[in-house]
Amino acid sequence: MAEFIKLNEVFGENVFNDAAMQQRLPKKIYMKLREIIESGGELDSETADVIAHEMKEWAMEKGATHYTHWFQPLTGFTAEKHDSFLGTPLESGKALMSFSGKELVKGEPDASSFPSGGLRATFEARGYTAWDCTSPAFVRQDAAGATLCIPTAFCSYNGEALDEKTPLLRSMQALNTQTIRLLALFGKHVRKVTPNVGAEQEYFIVNAEKFKKRKDLIYTGRTLFGAMPPKGQDLNDHYFGTIRQKIAGFMKDVNYELWRMGVPAKTQHNETAPAQHELAPIFTKANVAVDHNQLIMQTLKRVASAHGFKCILHEKPFAGVNGSGKHNNWSLTTDDGTNLLDPGRTPHDNIQFLLILSCVIKAVDMHAGLLRESAANPGNDLRLGADEAPPAIISVFLGEQLEDVVEQLVSTGTATRSIKGGVLSTGVSGLPELNKDATDRNRTSPFAFTGNKFEFRMVGSQDSVAGANIVLNTIVAEAFCEACEVLEKAEDFNAALHELIRENFSNHRRVIFNGNGYSQEWREEAALRGLPNLPTMVSAIPELTRKENVEMFGRFGVFTENELKSRAAVKYDVFAKTRSIEAKVMINMARKQIIPAVIRYTSTLAEDINQLKAAGFDDVDVQKTLLTQINQGLKESFDALVALEEKDNAASAVTDGRELAEYYSTAVVPAMNALRTPIDRLEMLVDKAVWPMPSYGDLMFEV
Numbered sequence: 001m002a003e004f005i006k007l008n009e010v011f012g013e014n015v016f017n018d019a020a021m022q023q024r025l026p027k028k029i030y031m032k033l034r035e036i037i038e039s040g041g042e043l044d045s046e047t048a049d050v051i052a053h054e055m056k057e058w059a060m061e062k063g064a065t066h067y068t069h070w071f072q073p074l075t076g077f078t079a080e081k082h083d084s085f086l087g088t089p090l091e092s093g094k095a096l097m098s099f100s101g102k103e104l105v106k107g108e109p110d111a112s113s114f115p116s117g118g119l120r121a122t123f124e125a126r127g128y129t130a131w132d133c134t135s136p137a138f139v140r141q142d143a144a145g146a147t148l149c150i151p152t153a154f155c156s157y158n159g160e161a162l163d164e165k166t167p168l169l170r171s172m173q174a175l176n177t178q179t180i181r182l183l184a185l186f187g188k189h190v191r192k193v194t195p196n197v198g199a200e201q202e203y204f205i206v207n208a209e210k211f212k213k214r215k216d217l218i219y220t221g222r223t224l225f226g227a228m229p230p231k232g233q234d235l236n237d238h239y240f241g242t243i244r245q246k247i248a249g250f251m252k253d254v255n256y257e258l259w260r261m262g263v264p265a266k267t268q269h270n271e272t273a274p275a276q277h278e279l280a281p282i283f284t285k286a287n288v289a290v291d292h293n294q295l296i297m298q299t300l301k302r303v304a305s306a307h308g309f310k311c312i313l314h315e316k317p318f319a320g321v322n323g324s325g326k327h328n329n330w331s332l333t334t335d336d337g338t339n340l341l342d343p344g345r346t347p348h349d350n351i352q353f354l355l356i357l358s359c360v361i362k363a364v365d366m367h368a369g370l371l372r373e374s375a376a377n378p379g380n381d382l383r384l385g386a387d388e389a390p391p392a393i394i395s396v397f398l399g400e401q402l403e404d405v406v407e408q409l410v411s412t413g414t415a416t417r418s419i420k421g422g423v424l425s426t427g428v429s430g431l432p433e434l435n436k437d438a439t440d441r442n443r444t445s446p447f448a449f450t451g452n453k454f455e456f457r458m459v460g461s462q463d464s465v466a467g468a469n470i471v472l473n474t475i476v477a478e479a480f481c482e483a484c485e486v487l488e489k490a491e492d493f494n495a496a497l498h499e500l501i502r503e504n505f506s507n508h509r510r511v512i513f514n515g516n517g518y519s520q521e522w523r524e525e526a527a528l529r530g531l532p533n534l535p536t537m538v539s540a541i542p543e544l545t546r547k548e549n550v551e552m553f554g555r556f557g558v559f560t561e562n563e564l565k566s567r568a569a570v571k572y573d574v575f576a577k578t579r580s581i582e583a584k585v586m587i588n589m590a591r592k593q594i595i596p597a598v599i600r601y602t603s604t605l606a607e608d609i610n611q612l613k614a615a616g617f618d619d620v621d622v623q624k625t626l627l628t629q630i631n632q633g634l635k636e637s638f639d640a641l642v643a644l645e646e647k648d649n650a651a652s653a654v655t656d657g658r659e660l661a662e663y664y665s666t667a668v669v670p671a672m673n674a675l676r677t678p679i680d681r682l683e684m685l686v687d688k689a690v691w692p693m694p695s696y697g698d699l700m701f702e703v
């Protein structure tokens with residue numbers, strides 16, 4: 001690894017990007033591929049052969065021995081199967097290297113073991129991966145050597161999506177079509193509109209040796225027991241604090257690896273909780289951003305291990321301090337580079353922007369439950385609505401300036417002024433005066449307008465951002481489509497436009513909320529406004545198969561009803577299995593590690609008491625009190641353990657997927673919490689030396 005990195009030379013060096021394609025491919029082939037990347041269409045086999053050959057030559061110069069179709073099944077992670085470039089060995093004993101157009105464009109992993117939610121039985125194992133040429137191929141270097149990774153979509157023999165990528169690409173297509181249609185109403189004829197995404201990634205870094213001493217971290221990615229250390233995040237001294245040298249070295253290597261693969265890692269800082277950090281890349285096309293985010297997560301993990309750390313991506317690794325999320329920044333850009341969410345300096349007279357804004361608000365209000373569902377995973381249940389992350393209620397933060405414009409529009413039908421930002425004075429001469437933004441920020445809002453983009457803050461830290469963007473793209477496409485239907489047949493376009501904007505805002509302003517999203521008052525207020533509050537993953541999953549949502553996804557060709565049902569089934573299954581594993585790990589740790597350790601400690605205490613008495617000391621009150629307290633805790637723990645075992649065993653009687661998920665949510669989770677409470681108390685009562693695993697303090701403060 002280079003001591004100092006020449007960023008301009010390193011960035012993108014392992015990507016078969018436009019520059020590499022131009023340099024490598026014959027002009028005619030390059031032009032054909034470019035056309036398909038920009039406007040869609042299919043590659044003919046000769047063109048594919050030439051591209052594959054050049055790609056292979058390029059990759060082998062980077063040391064690649066293998067290629068893989070890199071895809072994103074419904075596990076939330078990526079999957080890959082490696083094939084070497086080796087062709088059939090020749091008589092001479094040598095071998096030619098081969099990689100055909102067919103191998104580039106199509107793969108056939110044996111797909112029977114990936115979750116399909118009933119879309120495919122194991123005996124119908126066929127699944128295909130297809131090259132997504134809009135996301136560039138890259139060479140990844142790791143312990144396996146160098147591998148050419150080809151981003152692909154993954155679907156079944158019948159063309160049903162088995163992954164995150166296929167519906168994401170479909171949703172981008174739908175949004176492209178509807179936005180082009182909408183812009184045409186304003187006399188603007190663009191060729192392409194793309195959703196842009198920047199996903200900020202939060203994570204924890206802990207010492208690998210300590211991590212390995214905790215079965216909960218190993219098996220579930222989070223701690224299932226653990227008393228709070230004397231200090232948590234109370235002083236807020238970690239957020240944006242100086243990055244420790246050990247961590248800085250790790251971040252440097254992460255950046256280096258990411259930059260080489262063309263991931264534009266931009267910002268890094270310490271986050272709120274001790275041992276918590278964040279990495280944000282520069283935004284890019286939604287499908288590429290989804291790939292980049294997967295690469296970021298994988299690279300964080302891989303480089304952490306090389307530095308003697310473990311990177312924890314779980315949404316709530318430690319109770320009592322903040323968990324991790326992923327902020328999904330989303331905007332819409334035309335092929336001439338215009339950001340359609342840019343309000344300009346005077347939003348009140350930017351009528352096109354106001355229409356788009358009103359459509360987004362309508363979309364979010366109409367499909368709030370679906371958007372909330374897109375951020376649901378088992379880990380996020382422990383985080384959302386817990387005063388550290390947005391509540392489970394979807395609302396939109398617009399800020400003072402836009403809220404004022406909306407208010408004017410709704411009350412008078414026209415907006416005539418925009419609040420200005422003004423100048424910020426620090427009161428210190430010598431410091432420059434700063435232009436103030438017209439709008440402050442609101443960290444408690446799940447869906448916040450931040451100047452020229454929306455920031456969806458609900459997504460969990462280990463989740464793919466594909467789901468959230470599939471929903472965003474589709475619901476906005478629908479709102480645009482409905483606007484076009486009205487405006488295309490309007491006799492007086494301007495009058496109809498103003499009327500529609502006003503109608504959208506007045507019908508859907510209930511979803512706009514600029515206050516404190518963490519407060520109890522907001523929960524009550526939201527209920528009065530009729531906004532859905534889906535507190536758990538299990539309560540959110542039915543949104544996938546709700547009539548309106550099925551119709552919408554079908555209409556825009558993003559999901560069939562079957563695909564939605566299968567996704568719901570996969571999600572119930574993931575929830576139940578996750579909690580089942582967690583319950584079993586708790587049982588295992590309590591039975592085999594914690595309770596035996598505490599029992600040994602009580603024996604030691606009892607022996608101490610006897611020995612003290614034998615030595616003539618009558619006053620053994622302290623020891624006795626302690627022993628009584630510990631014994632009491634031991635009994636409570638044991639009872640709770642037995643109760644959890646019973647609940648977990650009883651799960652085998654539940655056969656329906658949804659009922660099983662509900663059973664875990666309502667019966668097993670409370671039993672898990674009931675076991676945790678007395679055990680965390682015991683941790684504070686017994687000698688640290690006998691506690692069989694590193695404590696929260698050891699993990700978070702001594703990385």
Ligand code: ADP
Nearest residue numbers: 196197198199280281282283329330331452453
């Ligand atoms: P923060 O919200 O933490 O203050 P930034 O404004 O720097 O951060 O942006 C955070 C993320 O938003 C980055 O990934 C950035 O690239 C992305 N971003 C910025 N502008 C846009 C945009 N127009 N569309 C989508 N993402 C954007």
Ligand code: MG
Nearest residue numbers: 200327329455
């Ligand atoms: Mg942000």
